[in-house]
Amino acid sequence: MSFAASKLGLVKGNINPAYVGRKLxxxxxxxxxxxxxxxxxxxxIDSLSIFRHLVPELDQQSSTKELSLKxxxxxxxxxxxxxxxxxxxxxxxxxxxxxxxxxKISHNKxxxxxxxxxxxxxxxxxxxxxxxxxxxPHFTRFxxxxxxxxxxxxxxxxxxxxTSKFWASDENQARRLASLRRWMPRLDVKVVDRGGTPVSxxxxxxxxxxxxxxxxxGSYGDTQKTNEAITPSD
Numbered sequence: 253m254s255f256a257a258s259k260l261g262l263v264k265g266n267i268n269p270a271y272v273g274r275k276l277x278x279x280x281x282x283x284x285x286x287x288x289x290x291x292x293x294x295x296x297i298d299s300l301s302i303f304r305h306l307v308p309e310l311d312q313q314s315s316t317k318e319l320s321l322k323x324x325x326x327x328x329x330x331x332x333x334x335x336x337x338x339x340x341x342x343x344x345x346x347x348x349x350x351x352x353x354x355x356k357i358s359h360n361k362x363x364x365x366x367x368x369x370x371x372x373x374x375x376x377x378x379x380x381x382x383x384x385x386x387x388x389p390h391f392t393r394f395x396x397x398x399x400x401x402x403x404x405x406x407x408x409x410x411x412x413x414x415t416s417k418f419w420a421s422d423e424n425q426a427r428r429l430a431s432l433r434r435w436m437p438r439l440d441v442k443v444v445d446r447g448g449t450p451v452s453x454x455x456x457x458x459x460x461x462x463x464x465x466x467x468x469x470g471s472y473g474d475t476q477k478t479n480e481a482i483t484p485s486d
Contacts, residue, residue, distance in 0.1 A: 253289075254375065254376060257375065257376075258369075258375035258376075259365075259366050259369065260362075260365055260366070260369070261365065261368060261369040261370075261373070262375075263283070263374060263375060263376065263377060264375065264376045264377070265279070265280075265283045265285055265376070265377040265378075265379075266376065266377070266378050266379070267279045267280070267379060268379065269291065269294040269297055269299055270294075270297060272302050272305075272306075273305075273306065276302070276303075276306060277306060277323055277324065279379050280324050280326075280327060281323075281324065281325075281326065282472070282473065283377050283472055283473075284326040285324075285326060285327050286326055286327065286328055286329065287327070287328065287329040287330075287331060288303075288327055288329070288330050288331065289331045289333055289347065290303055290330055290331065290332055290333065290344075291332075291333045291334040292332060292333075292334045293334065300332070303330075306323060306324075307321045307322070307323055307324060309321065309322065310330075310343070313343040314343055317343075319343065329345060330343075330344040330345065331344065331345045331346070331347055331350055332344050332345070332346055332347065333347040374469050377472050435462065436464075436466060438464055438465060439462055439463070439464035439466065440462065440463040440464060441460065441461070441462045441463075442460075442461050443456075443458040443459065443460055443461070444458050444459055444461055445458050445459075446459075448483070461483065463485050467482075468482075470482055
């Protein structure tokens, strides 16, 4: 789904299905979601009921028009995924019907849309909440290659990414587990001191700076947070 969205120039916003109430409302409105792909349930979470509680007027909406939701003003379409992909009482689309409709679009139209996509534009937005507070005082900063973890391997855990042979070809286990190992291809990496100057000798402490396509473009719609986290590239 991420790959298909990126080819069409769409931005996929990934939201934790456990979010409810104000947290769910904030995430949707923060990025201005126009269409929401909603599973009827995720394990023991009744996602559809949670969403209906957030927007109770959904039941009164027309299935032939774009949605008009008071708390989610930018959201115009709900697409139901999973086993239950239809609801006679709700104005929602099914993922199955979406695929059937897409199959009718000519390849020329798809190629035109694909050609209009700017390669450097962002393709996904992630809400990362609750992770850093559990790392403890010994970890003040950490680096995760987001595209490999979230976009191409969305079901792979950070631990698996950090220890798998996919990350580096070094077969020496002691060296592999005691170092940061090799960086990903097509990345520029350097270690700098507090002033941003590259360290001058091996063993000198510093901060890792990386530049390349896996690095996030910034905090969406928040220039201040972006400037706090991202150093402009030379």
